[in-house]
Amino acid sequence: MADKKLQFLLHPVSLRQHVQQWLAEDTPSFDYGGFVVGENEETAVLLCKSKDNHIWTAGSVKQAVQDARKVGGFSIKIEVECRSVEEAREAATAGADVVMLDNFDPETLHEAAEVLKQEFPHLLIEGSGGVKMENIAHYFGPHVDVISMGSLTQGYEAVNFSLKILKDGHNPHNPVVKTC
Numbered sequence: 001m002a003d004k005k006l007q008f009l010l011h012p013v014s015l016r017q018h019v020q021q022w023l024a025e026d027t028p029s030f031d032y033g034g035f036v037v038g039e040n041e042e043t044a045v046l047l048c049k050s051k052d053n054h055i056w057t058a059g060s061v062k063q064a065v066q067d068a069r070k071v072g073g074f075s076i077k078i079e080v081e082c083r084s085v086e087e088a089r090e091a092a093t094a095g096a097d098v099v100m101l102d103n104f105d106p107e108t109l110h111e112a113a114e115v116l117k118q119e120f121p122h123l124l125i126e127g128s129g130g131v132k133m134e135n136i137a138h139y140f141g142p143h144v145d146v147i148s149m150g151s152l153t154q155g156y157e158a159v160n161f162s163l164k165i166l167k168d169g170h171n172p173h174n175p176v177v178k179t180c
Contacts, residue, residue, distance in 0.1 A: 055080070055081075060090070061080060061082075061087055061090040061091050061094060062090060062093070062094040064080065065078055065080060065091060065094035065095050065096050066094065066095075069095060077097040077098060078095065078096050078097050078098070079096065079097065079098035079099070079100055079126070080096045080098070080099055080100070081100045081102050081128075082099050082100060082101055082102065083102055083103070085112045085115060085116065087099075088101060088112065088116055089116070089119065089120075092116065092119070092120040092123050096123070097123070097124060098123070098124040098125075098126055098145075098146070099116065099123060099124075099125060099126065100126040100127075100128050100148070101113065101125065101126065101127055101128070102128050102129045103128075103129035103130060104127065104129070105130070106127075106135070106138035106139050109127045109139065109141075109144065110141045110143065110144065113125045113127075113141065113143035113144050114143045116143075117143045124145045124146060125143060125144050125145050125146070126144075126145065126146035126147070126148060127139045127144050127146070127147050127148070128147070128148040128149075131147055131148065131149040132149065132151060133149075133151070136149065
C-alpha cells in the first residue's frame with residue numbers, strides 16, 4: 001500500500017491532508033471528491049498552476065504569470081510548468097514562485113535546478129514526470145525543492161497523454177528537454 005511506503009517521507013497524520021490536496025489536482029473530477037470529504041475551498045486559490053495550455057492561450061509564459069497574479073493577487077503562489085531552462089527563466093523573471101521542470105530525466109533536472117537556483121535563489125524547483133517509487137531517489141538533490149509523483153494518488157499506472165490547443169503558425173508539441 002502506498003501509505004506504508006510513504007512513511008519515510010510523510011508523517012502519517014499529515015498523509016490524509018496531502019492526499020486530498022494531491023487528488024484535487026491530479027485526477028479529473030477529484031476536486032469535487034475533495035469537496036465531499038470536507039477539503040477547504042481556500043486550497044483552490046493557494047496555488048495557481050500554469051500548465052502548457054494556459055501558457056499557449058495567454059501567448060507567453062510572462063503573460064500567463066501576469067494574468068494569474070491579476071486574478072489571484074499577492075497571496076497565492078504561482079507555479080509554471082516548464083519544458084526547458086529557458087521557459088523556467090522566463091517564468092522566474094515574470095514573478096513565478098515555483099517552476100515545475102516537467103519530464104526532465106534526473107541528471108538534466110539536477111543540472112537545470114542548480115543553474116536556476118544560482119540565478120533565482122528564492123525560486124522553488126519542482127521535478128515531475130516519470131517519477132516512480134522505483135526511481136524517486138534519483139530525483140532527490142540539493143537544488144530540487146519538490147518532487148511530484150502522480151502514481152502516489154492515482155492508484156493506477158498513469159496514461160501519458162495530453163490535449164493541446166492549436167494556434168495558427170505554432171507547433172503545440174513539447175520540445176525535447178535540453179541540457180543546460
